[in-house]
Amino acid sequence: MQLSHNEENDFSLTRFESMLKTNDVLFFDSNEFENIIHFYLENGKIALAKKAVKLGLSQHPGSVNLKLLKIEILVFEDKLDMAERLLDEIYDLETSNEEVYIQKANILSKKDQHSEAIDMLKHALEITYDEADVYSLLGMEYLFLEDFENAKQNFIKCLEADEEDYSSLYNVMYCFDFLEQKNGAIEFLNNFLDRNPYCEVGWHQLGKQYFDLKNYKKALAAFDFAIISDDYFIGAYLEKGKVLEKLGRYNEAIENYKITLDLDDPTSFAYLRIGKCYEKLGNDDLALKNYRQTVHEDPLLDKGWIAITDFFYKKGNYQKALYYINKAINIDGENVLYWKRYARINNKLQQLEEAERGYRRSLELGNYELETWIKRCDILIDLGEFEAAVQNLLQAVEFYPETAEIEYRFAGLYFMLHEAEKGYFHLNNALKMDYEYYIIIEELFPSIFARKSIKDKIRTHLKSCS
Incomplete structure (x- = not known):
């Protein structure tokens, strides 16, 4: 298990875990505790991070950074009141510590107070040396507010500060897609790739934009550049295969799909x-x-x-x-x-x-597609289940009122059920809606269509329409 490439940090972590196993109490300076806690948090080992915080504060009770890490864990565990109380203790004393504002923003965000969280993050932005992280957090808060334009702008600023933050790149593209700004997305990606010509994620995203616009030639070129940048990039091979399918180049598409089977x-x-x-x-x-x-x-x-x-x-x-x-x-x-x-x-x-x-x-x-109601009705008619067919249509007409296909079936069914008044009512409705569909009666209810009164009714209506 390694903390980083730094042997001193690795040694600190080994000593700490050895101490937990033996119950011996060893001394660590506050920086060592911070590195140990960060390692555990990054690897999702919350229980060990909590132990490190507790031991760290017992040895360094005045350490603001360790208290802030404790607050981070409390926020993660949704213990917001405890986190807020501890933060209030150090808030007024640490006005130049951006992490105080970030943790305050985290608490506000958890409480769905996203506008207030944004205000805190803007304070953090004024004093931080790590602008990329704060811009990313601002972008997320704007996403929570469904303010996609501001979210997009903050993620873009995050990328300007750290062009290898691919999660922000994906978030930028998510905002462009939601805002349906295809041309803007393509312009942004081309500018980004001018500065980062070997960014496989950028080429992959550009290819997807061209694919959505059905510009398959440019999409294919973009996915090729993504593969040149990283020939183990499975997503690029899959997307390239989809483009080749669209171009009818099926054998080449198969080759690309098969490459992914070998890569992973x-x-x-x-x-x-x-x-x-x-x-x-x-x-x-x-x-x-x-x-x-x-x-x-x-x-x-x-x-x-x-x-x-x-x-x-x-x-x-x-x-x-x-x-x-x-x-x-x-x-x-x-x-x-x-x-x-x-x-x-x-x-x-x-x-x-x-x-x-x-x-x-x-x-x-x-x-609730019309076809589903109609198909079921016709089968019930074939089965002689006329009452059930009527009930089926009564439900269908709630979704599709004034639909000729339903009205003709109603007419035929009511005639079959010897309810002539209802039958004529629906037949009149059907003929007014679309007289050409009268063949429904002929096909589904031949015995009804054979009646002289029905034929006369249809013939009279057809003459009035001609």
Whole structure:
């Protein structure tokens, strides 16, 4: 375990951990304690950091920096009142210590008092030697306020102070994206890359901007520069593969996706894209092999199960498609995309009860598309479940009022249920909305369409419209 490359700090850490094991009490100066605590905090070892703070303050009770580290831990643990009391003790005495203002800002931020936190950070900015850190904190506070323009400007200032702060670079791009400032993002990145020509993250972000604008030639060049800057940058290979797919260069896309499999642990995304490419190339065996590898690598990735199900569905192999969508549903029975496919496949297999179940489950899971209501209604009609079909449409019409496809079905169903008055009411509504859709009655309710009174009604309306 190493604190840093500094052997003296490494020795301090070793001595401290040895002291904890033996219960011996050794003396450390306050700087040693600070380094030990920082190490534990950076590595998420809060319990050890708290022990170091306690021992440090017992040996150096007047150390402001150790008290500030204690406050940092209290804030992390949401013990805000205790943190604030301790901070108040040193606040008036340490007006030139930026860390006092930063910790005060942290407490205010935790209390959702972000404007007040910003004021504290602005005080810190006036006296700090580490502007990058304060600008980053200011950016985060503005994000909490959803003030994306000010957040963006502060993250940019953070990068000007520390051009290797990639987390701020990502935050800048997040703000540009939220503000939908594509051209501004590209201009910023090009200026940034003029100063940092080997910044792989900058090239990667520039490529993504061009990709979103469908400028695939420039996107490809940007991802190539990202790879030149860091030939182990998996994200750049994946994005380059996506661009090559868009350009129809599927074999090259496959090569880039395969590189990522060698660089690190294989990802389900890479296998999925390789499968898609092979499918486009007409190599069904390799497409299927990679789709199966996708769901093996990540059984929770719905795109994998959807890809393999759709593969067999397009081939007309509905039994195989049903087999895979059933496996998917067994893993995640709350996925509406699975249930929609389950319904569609069973419909193709003329397993109407199961198809109806699939559409019903889709609706229960919040898929309120018009097509889902209509498909379920038509299956209920085929099953002779006219009352259930009416109830289905009564729910549908709440989402899609004045919809001809619903009104024609209402008309046919009420006629089938011998409620002629309601039937004519909805038929009139339907004809006024879209008279060309009257074929719905002909297709779904042939016995009703065969009635002379219905034909006369439709014929009369058609004449009035001509």
